[in-house]
Amino acid sequence: MGNKSILFQEIITGLDARDERIQEGIYKHYWGYLMGVATRYIKDRNISREVVNDSFMKAFKTMYDFRHDHDLVTFEKTFKSWLATITVRTSLDRIRAQKSTLVLVEEYEEGPVSYVEAEDKLYAEDIMKLLHELPDLHRTVFNLYEIEGYSHDEIASLIHIPVSSSRTYLTRAKHKLRELYKNSIEIN
Amino acid sequence: MEPAKKELIKEIKDLFEDYEEAYVPGEWEAFSKTKSKKRVLFPQWLKIAAVLLMIAGALPFAVNEFFKDNQSGETAGLKKNAVNKAEDKMLPAPLNASGAVAEEKSAAVAEINPAVTGISKKISISEGTVQNRTGQKEQMFAEQAAIPVQSGVKTIDVIAATSAHTSNAIQNEEIMKASANVAAAEANTVPPKQEQSTMDFLLSEAKSGRKADVKKKVKTDKWNFGLEVMPTVMKSNVNVGAGITTAYRLSKSFSISSGISMVKLESGAVLSQQSLNSQAAPNNHVSFASQSSRTLVSVDANISAIDIPIGIVYNVSRNFYTSVGISYFNILRDKRSNTYETTSSFYRMDTDPSTGFSETYQAVKSEAIAEPAVEAPMKGNSYIGFFNLSVGRDQRIFKQYHIMVEPFIKIPVGKLSSEDLNLMNSGVKFRLSF
Numbered sequence: 001m002g003n004k005s006i007l008f009q010e011i012i013t014g015l016d017a018r019d020e021r022i023q024e025g026i027y028k029h030y031w032g033y034l035m036g037v038a039t040r041y042i043k044d045r046n047i048s049r050e051v052v053n054d055s056f057m058k059a060f061k062t063m064y065d066f067r068h069d070h071d072l073v074t075f076e077k078t079f080k081s082w083l084a085t086i087t088v089r090t091s092l093d094r095i096r097a098q099k100s101t102l103v104l105v106e107e108y109e110e111g112p113v114s115y116v117e118a119e120d121k122l123y124a125e126d127i128m129k130l131l132h133e134l135p136d137l138h139r140t141v142f143n144l145y146e147i148e149g150y151s152h153d154e155i156a157s158l159i160h161i162p163v164s165s166s167r168t169y170l171t172r173a174k175h176k177l178r179e180l181y182k183n184s185i186e187i188n
Numbered sequence: 189m190e191p192a193k194k195e196l197i198k199e200i201k202d203l204f205e206d207y208e209e210a211y212v213p214g215e216w217e218a219f220s221k222t223k224s225k226k227r228v229l230f231p232q233w234l235k236i237a238a239v240l241l242m243i244a245g246a247l248p249f250a251v252n253e254f255f256k257d258n259q260s261g262e263t264a265g266l267k268k269n270a271v272n273k274a275e276d277k278m279l280p281a282p283l284n285a286s287g288a289v290a291e292e293k294s295a296a297v298a299e300i301n302p303a304v305t306g307i308s309k310k311i312s313i314s315e316g317t318v319q320n321r322t323g324q325k326e327q328m329f330a331e332q333a334a335i336p337v338q339s340g341v342k343t344i345d346v347i348a349a350t351s352a353h354t355s356n357a358i359q360n361e362e363i364m365k366a367s368a369n370v371a372a373a374e375a376n377t378v379p380p381k382q383e384q385s386t387m388d389f390l391l392s393e394a395k396s397g398r399k400a401d402v403k404k405k406v407k408t409d410k411w412n413f414g415l416e417v418m419p420t421v422m423k424s425n426v427n428v429g430a431g432i433t434t435a436y437r438l439s440k441s442f443s444i445s446s447g448i449s450m451v452k453l454e455s456g457a458v459l460s461q462q463s464l465n466s467q468a469a470p471n472n473h474v475s476f477a478s479q480s481s482r483t484l485v486s487v488d489a490n491i492s493a494i495d496i497p498i499g500i501v502y503n504v505s506r507n508f509y510t511s512v513g514i515s516y517f518n519i520l521r522d523k524r525s526n527t528y529e530t531t532s533s534f535y536r537m538d539t540d541p542s543t544g545f546s547e548t549y550q551a552v553k554s555e556a557i558a559e560p561a562v563e564a565p566m567k568g569n570s571y572i573g574f575f576n577l578s579v580g581r582d583q584r585i586f587k588q589y590h591i592m593v594e595p596f597i598k599i600p601v602g603k604l605s606s607e608d609l610n611l612m613n614s615g616v617k618f619r620l621s622f
Contacts, residue, residue: 027216033208040204053219060223065525067558074555082559117195122203146197147204149482174197181196 008072011079018064026063027056033080034087036124040143041091043132051094055087088148092159095136130180137161138173145170236494236520240448244432410437414621416449418596420613425454433619435501445511446498453491455611485529485556491611492521497576510579515598517573527558574598578617592619 007025014022034055038048059082066082068075131139140159144150145166150158152166161169194202414433419426431449438444499513531554539546580594597614 024216024220027219028211031209031215032211033206035209036204036207039209049215053222056219057223062523062560065560067525067560074557078557078559085559122199124203124207127200127203146201151483154484177200178196 004076005072008076008079012068012070012072012075015064015066015068020060023056023060026059030080030083031056034083037084037087038091039128040131040147041088041140042094047094048091051090052087054094055083055090058090059083059086084148088144089158092140095140099136126184130177130184133180134173134176138169138176141166141169142173142177237450240432240450411435412437412590412621414447414590414592414619416447416617416619418449418451418615418617420451420453420598420615422453422455422611422613427452427454427613429495431495433621435621441503443501443503444498445501445513446496449495449497451493451495453489453493453611453613455489455491482528482530484526486527488525488527490521490523491519493517493519493573495574497574499576507582508580509582511576511594511596513576514601515574515576523560525558525560527556529554529556573600574611575601580617588622590619590621592617592621594619 007029011022011026013019031052034052035048038051038055039045042048042051066079068078131142134142137159141155144155144158145152152163152170155161155166156163412435414435415431416433417428417430419428421427429449429451431447431451433445433447433449435443435445494517496516496518497513498516499511501509501511503509531552533550533552535548536551537546537548576596576598578594578596580592583591583593585591594617595614596617598612600611
């Protein structure tokens with residue numbers, strides 16, 4: 001039994017017993033993952049840290065009601081995705097709080113770029129930089145659809161925009177990303 | 189062999205799917221500190237319950253005090269009037285008496301208001317009578333006295349008399365004039381018909397006081413307060429709420445009712461197949477081959493809220509009434525649990541027994557997962573949440589208590605109606621009012 005399995009077994013037992021001591025293990029194990037999620041939405045690292053801490057706070061309040069069937073593999077997957085969902089929503093709340101509404105900050109022309117192959121191995125830091133060059137709304141829709149796997153209907157209700165706008169912003173975000181990526185390769 | 193290059197967006201997706209940063213030591217310690225700071229001593233619902241209890245406890249006393257104060261204020265006012273009137277009536281007596289017994293050597297009017305002087309001139313006709321009375325009593329001593337007299341409306345005159353032996357009628361006359369002037373001034377302010385004794389006066393005032401009390405009592409009957417419990421039935425669950433109510437009678441048929449109650453609504457919603465399909469479609473379209481799709485199948489919500497209804501009650505007959513109104517609905521706790529259906533596709537290799545060839549099948553695995561939802565979309569929202577309709581029967585028991593049985597229906601309006609939960613509920617209110 002690996003370290004991970006032991007950790008998840010402890011988490012499951014702790015959840016059943018409503019034991020607060022498991023919180024430290026959960027925090028340390030998932031902090032890096034949730035920071036990865038939060039920084040995709042929020043550029044400022046300090047704010048991302050706050051978002052992650054807020055997310056843990058929410059999770060620790062409700063996680064003892066997390067229903068599972070004691071299967072380690074399923075639990076690992078669903079618990080992780082549940083934490084990510086919390087972080088995504090907390091990030092959206094933070095973006096909303098900073099701006100009165102999640103609005104389109106700048107418009108840009110849609111380029112002709114429709115297909116770009118990744119040249120070499122991609123590095124998260126580099127892509128993160130490109131992502132943060134997108135307007136908030138476009139980046140948010142891109143993240144929600146492409147990475148989190150939400151549908152356009154869900155995105156529309158989450159960030160209070162029409163479904164058609166969600167589709168448009170996604171297309172624009174993809175175009176812009178491809179363009180930015182091409183430019184970054186050409187410079188290098 | 190060079191690995192096939194992937195499209196950029198697909199590459200980004202894969203990159204971030206399991207991307208995680210390295211844990212920075214000290215983060216947990218910092219978080220623990222913040223967490224212990226943020227930990228609240230009492231949960232919010234407990235604070236609200238305490239406030240409600242305090243209000244419920246203090247309300248009967250406050251109401252009693254309010255009416256008591258009004259009554260005592262009124263009585264005090266009446267008493268004050270009585271005293272003033274009694275003073276008005278009785279004040280001349282000692283003056284007369286002092287005038288009667290006075291055989292002072294000298295008297296000085298320290299300060300005579302022009303008004304009083306005027307009055308004394310007017311009543312100089314009665315001088316003779318006073319003189320006669322004083323003339324009967326001579327050679328008497330009086331102690332030095334200072335008599336403050338309230339005259340009419342505005343002034344206080346002080347008549348200082350020094351104790352001395354006197355045989356001078358003129359001086360007596362002067363004193364008596366002054367006394368008579370003051371007495372006349374007082375008499376001028378007192379209605380001439382007040383010939384009744386103090387006892388009679390107090391008795392009549394006591395009677396009128398009782399009348400005032402009766403009037404007040406009639407007023408208090410316009411308000412009534414009550415306690416209520418209300419089992420409610422929603423689409424799938426039965427819930428219970430409780431609270432306090434108040435009503436103010438506008439006229440014989442109409443009254444305004446209000447109150448505050450704590451309600452708990454448990455609701456479950458199964459999303460329609462149509463909406464499921466529409467949600468699942470984009471996901472399947474994009475990544476059917478390798479990615480899983482996740483759709484929300486049902487939502488279970490557990491809502492605790494404070495309901496402040498206000499409505500108009502129409503008394504159809506003595507025992508039956510009907511009411512319409514709206515509710516201000518403040519959601520304190522909105523706990524949800526989402527059930528997702530995860531569908532993942534995978535390839536399966538199999539050998540066809542008839543041909544012997546191995547074939548690849550695409551299979552789909554689906555599982556349902558329930559997760560407590562963290563977001564509370566309605567928590568803290570305060571808006572007019574329900575439209576209330578009810579009819580009721582009012583049964584009087586004992587002298588002052590009423591039992592009311594009131595079937596009602598609450599229809600969500602505004603933001604509540606746009607939620608994916610059906611919060612429409614109905615039930616029966618059982619109310620005890622007094």
